[in-house]
Amino acid sequence: MVTGHQGFAVSLQSFLRPIALVALVVAAAGCDARTTAPPIGSSAPGSAPAVPPSAAPAGARTAAGIHYLERYTGGAMADQTLPMIVAIHGLGDRPEQFATLLSALPVPARLIVPQGIDPYHGGFSWFPIRVRDLDPERLAGGLKRAASRLAALLSELGRRHPTKGRPVVTGFSQGGMLSFVLAVEHPQAIAAAIPLAGWLPPPLWPSAAPRAAPPIMALHGDADRLLEIEPTRAAVGQLRQLGFQVELREYPGVGHTVSPAMRRELYRQLAAHVTDQPPR
Numbered sequence: 001m002v003t004g005h006q007g008f009a010v011s012l013q014s015f016l017r018p019i020a021l022v023a024l025v026v027a028a029a030g031c032d033a034r035t036t037a038p039p040i041g042s043s044a045p046g047s048a049p050a051v052p053p054s055a056a057p058a059g060a061r062t063a064a065g066i067h068y069l070e071r072y073t074g075g076a077m078a079d080q081t082l083p084m085i086v087a088i089h090g091l092g093d094r095p096e097q098f099a100t101l102l103s104a105l106p107v108p109a110r111l112i113v114p115q116g117i118d119p120y121h122g123g124f125s126w127f128p129i130r131v132r133d134l135d136p137e138r139l140a141g142g143l144k145r146a147a148s149r150l151a152a153l154l155s156e157l158g159r160r161h162p163t164k165g166r167p168v169v170t171g172f173s174q175g176g177m178l179s180f181v182l183a184v185e186h187p188q189a190i191a192a193a194i195p196l197a198g199w200l201p202p203p204l205w206p207s208a209a210p211r212a213a214p215p216i217m218a219l220h221g222d223a224d225r226l227l228e229i230e231p232t233r234a235a236v237g238q239l240r241q242l243g244f245q246v247e248l249r250e251y252p253g254v255g256h257t258v259s260p261a262m263r264r265e266l267y268r269q270l271a272a273h274v275t276d277q278p279p280r
Contacts, residue, residue: 056115057096063160064152067115069095076108081162083274086112086154086190088171088178090197092123098172101258107271110161114153116174117146126174140203147181151189166191166214168273170266172258173197173227176218180204180235183216184244190214192273194266196258197224199232200239209243216246217269219262221254 056067076082085105089098095113102111116124127142154167169190171179176198183193184200187210195218218236220229229250236248251262258266 057094060095060115063156064149066117066149066153067095068153069099069113069115071099071103071111071113072109073102073105073111074108076110078110079162080108081164082108082110083164084110084112084157084161084167085270085274086114086150086167086169088114088126088150088169088175089116089124090171090173090175091116091125092121093172094123097123098175101172101263101266102270105267105270107274109270109274110163112153112157112167114150117149126178136201136203140201143177143181143201143204144185147178147185150178150182151186154189164274165276168192168194168270170194170196170270171198173256176227177201180216180218183214184239187213192217192269194219194269196262196266197221197227197256199227200235201231202235205235205238206242209239213244216244218246218248219251219258219265220248221251221257221259221262223253224256226256 056062057069060067060069062068070078072078072082073085085102087098087102089095093116095115099111099113105111116126118125118128126146127139157163157167167190169179169182170193171177173196176195177200178198179193179195180198180200181204182190184204184206192214193216195216197220198218199220216236216239218232220227220232222229232248236246239246249265251259254262
């Protein structure tokens with residue numbers, strides 16, 4: 001297991017590699033993650049809506065300075081006291097596109113899909129990303145700032161809506177990273193985190209688990225070449241050593257997307273958390 005300063009150095013090297021790959025892909029392609037339509041069950045977005053890149057989606061609301069979409073799953077109604085699910089999109093995506101990932105969730109819940117802070121190639125980003133900026137401290141700082149804004153959003157939404165329990169957060173890529181960060185930096189704000197194809201950079205590894213740390217279930221393809229799985233394995237191992245209830249489920253041959261099997265597991269985990277029933 002990776003521990004101590006030696007482990008930090010090893011993990012930092014593996015942490016920098018996927019960032020460099022992202023940079024190369026962005027530099028070479030000049031585009032974001034929305035270049036092709038995804039298969040059913042994938043959260044990798046398809047064609048972007050023909051709207052200005054900085055525009056909020058139709059029907060969006062605003063809280064704590066963040067635009068968001070509000071949807072209802074499983075036949076839920078707006079005036080009900082409902083569990084809340086927060087789904088955080090990835091780099092270059094839009095909330096109206098990412099919301100489709102959870103459109104078939106069969107359990108009643110209030111689905112909140114926030115919009116990233118900065119415009120990025122027709123979609124949005126949660127923190128600045130530059131091809132030549134591979135500084136892990138800068139990336140960690142961007143993640144912390146975005147997570148703090150999301151925590152403020154969750155607090156405001158809790159005051160606005162009759163909510164059952166604390167929110168469950170999930171997200172893909174950047175959103176997966178932020179799901180990890182919310183779990184370790186704002187544990188009191190959420191009930192559980194389900195990161196998809198994300199990881200927790202070593203500068204954000206905590207020194208100890210909080211008393212009431214939320215459970216974390218990470219889902220990741222082992223063929224992911226944008227955010228490789230090795231840094232996620234290292235982060236999960238470190239969190240487990242500190243006492244977090246954390247698990248990593250790996251999907252053979254799956255790249256940087258949400259496969260049908262991952263989507264089924266995501267639904268299973270979400271249903272378990274919002275109904276207070278253990279996953280079956």
